[in-house]
């Protein structure tokens with residue numbers, strides 16, 4: 680049987696198309712447009728999708744989380760749920776500039792934070808628990824890899840560490856902070872073994888892992904099962920709709936041909952420009968019923 684696509688019949692008719700994106704020149708692939716296209720218009724759309732998704736998570740936490748009145752600091756653009764801020768504020772006592780997407784300070788209210796009060800006294804420090812979450816859009820086939828390479832190796836690398844590597848959670852605990860993280864089995868906790876940052880991954884085609892629903896939405900953010908599933912469905916629908924818009928925009932731009940660069944984007948270190956980073960414990964890779 681002759682293959683439906685490709686092969687000598689096709690290439691005899693016309694030369695093979697360039698494997699590179701007409702808009703940014705990088706290697707093109709099925710999800711290039713929503714993953715790593717650097718054309719300013721497309722890149723900006725992807726950053727907005729990333730930030731909107733993160734804001735949806737924070738809105739769900741605020742409205743439905745058991746500790747939804749906790750102080751939140753987020754690096755997700757300016758949105759309904761949170762303003763753009765550096766998530767490693769100076770009062771934590773660190774000098775790191777790597778800024779994860781979300782910091783929730785359990786045991787400290789938003790009102791206290793807004794009033795300029797920080798839990799830095801010994802007594803306050805004991806009361807609060809820090810929860811960091813890194814939100815990533817990623818290939819639907821590489822959740823594991825993305826979590827490991829782009830969340831853990833970036834923020835919370837595992838021993839043995841190279842000289843230039845630091846684990847953010849080790850640093851914070853050495854300063855007396857209680858930090859929630861994942862252990863090697865993907866379970867949430869605050870012991871020394873829970874030294875991996877929580878990844879919140881949404882696939883380019885909208886997949887959300889069951890482990891994200893269970894561990895991030897329910898265990899860490901304190902959502903009910905129903906609220907957690909609703910959030911997963913909302914992120915799925917948002918990603919699918921956003922991807923569709925990005926593909927349409929890319930097609931339109933390609934029809935128009937090369938155009939002057941659009942306004943510079945506000946890509947931050949953890950914005951959608953660097954999407955294929957982030958993940959989840961290797962055991963829980965069952966996609967949720969939302970894909």
Ligand SMILES: [Zn+2]
Nearest residue numbers: 700703716717
């Ligand atoms: Zn491109």
